[in-house]
Amino acid sequence: MSHQKPTSRLLTTLLVSLTLLLSPSLALALPAPVPAEPSSPDVTKLFNGLGHIIVLNSTSYSDASLSSDSIGCLSDAGYVVTASSSSDCATFSTSITSYPKTISSKIGGCSFGNQAMPTNEDSRYGARQHAWSCNEDPAMVPEGERYYTINGFKYPFICNGNLNCYYDIPRAPSSKEEDSKGDKVVVWQYAWGSEQMGITPGHLQVLWMWVPAGKQGEDGSAVKPF
Numbered sequence: 648m649s650h651q652k653p654t655s656r657l658l659t660t661l662l663v664s665l666t667l668l669l670s671p672s673l674a675l676a677l678p679a680p681v682p683a684e685p686s687s688p689d690v691t692k693l694f695n696g697l698g699h700i701i702v703l704n705s706t707s708y709s710d711a712s713l714s715s716d717s718i719g720c721l722s723d724a725g726y727v728v729t730a731s732s733s734s735d736c737a738t739f740s741t742s743i744t745s746y747p748k749t750i751s752s753k754i755g756g757c758s759f760g761n762q763a764m765p766t767n768e769d770s771r772y773g774a775r776q777h778a779w780s781c782n783e784d785p786a787m788v789p790e791g792e793r794y795y796t797i798n799g800f801k802y803p804f805i806c807n808g809n810l811n812c813y814y815d816i817p818r819a820p821s822s823k824e825e826d827s828k829g830d831k832v833v834v835w836q837y838a839w840g841s842e843q844m845g846i847t848p849g850h851l852q853v854l855w856m857w858v859p860a861g862k863q864g865e866d867g868s869a870v871k872p873f
C-alpha cells in the first residue's frame with residue numbers, strides 16, 4: 648500500500664502539468680512582471696462588448712507596439728484596410744454570454760468557415776484554409792470556432808482554437824483607393840510546420856489587437872490607437 652502513494656502523487660503532478668499545458672489561459676501566463684514595469688491590466692476584461700480589431704505587423708506578442716507595428720484594421724466584411732481614424736475600422740461585437748467568444752460585425756458572424764473565401768495557396772499548410780469573413784448566414788460560423796485573449800498579454804491580442812494567436816496576410820493594405828477595389832487583403836490562419844517553419848514566404852505574420860470602442864474597459868485602461 649505504502650508504495651502506491653508516491654505513484655499517485657506523481658500521477659497528480661502529471662495531471663496538473665498536463666492541465667497547465669492544455670489550458671490556453673494558464674499555459675501562456677507570463678512570469679510575474681519585473682517590479683519596474685507597471686502591472687498589466689487583465690486584458691480578458693477588455694476583450695468584451697464592442698471593439699475595433701487593429702492589425703499589427705509583428706511576430707512577437709510580447710514586443711508588439713501599437714504605434715510602430717499597426718498596418719491597418721479589419722473591415723465589416725473581414726478584410727484588412729488602411730486605418731487613419733477609427734471610422735475606417737469596423738465595430739465588432741463579441742458574444743457576452745460565453746467565453747471563448749464569437750465575433751460579429753454589422754454584416755453577421757465572422758469566421759474562417761466560408762468556403763467561398765480564397766484559400767492560402769502560397770502556404771505549405773494553408774492551401775485548404777479559407778480566409779476570414781463576416782457573413783449574414785449563421786451557418787458560416789462553424790460550431791466551436793471561438794476567440795479569446797490571454798491574461799498576461801500586454802494588450803488584448805485575439806487568439807482562436809489551440810493558441811492560434813498569429814494570422815497570415817498576403818501584404819499590407821496600401822491605400823483607401825485600393826481598399827475599395829476588388830483586390831482585397833484577406834486574413835488566413837497562421838499555419839506552419841516542419842516544412843514551413845515560419846510565415847508563408849512573402850506574406851506578413853500579424854497580430855489582431857482588440858481596441859474597445861465606446862465604453863472603456865472595466866479598469867479604464869482601454870488603449871486609444873487613433
Ligand SMILES: *[C@@H]1O[C@H](CO)[C@@H](O)[C@H](O)[C@H]1NC(C)=O
Binds near residue numbers: 705718819851
Ligand atoms: C513588417 O515587419 C517586417 C519585419 O519587421 C518588416 O520587414 C516589414 O517591412 C514590415 N512590413 C510592413 C508593411 O510594415
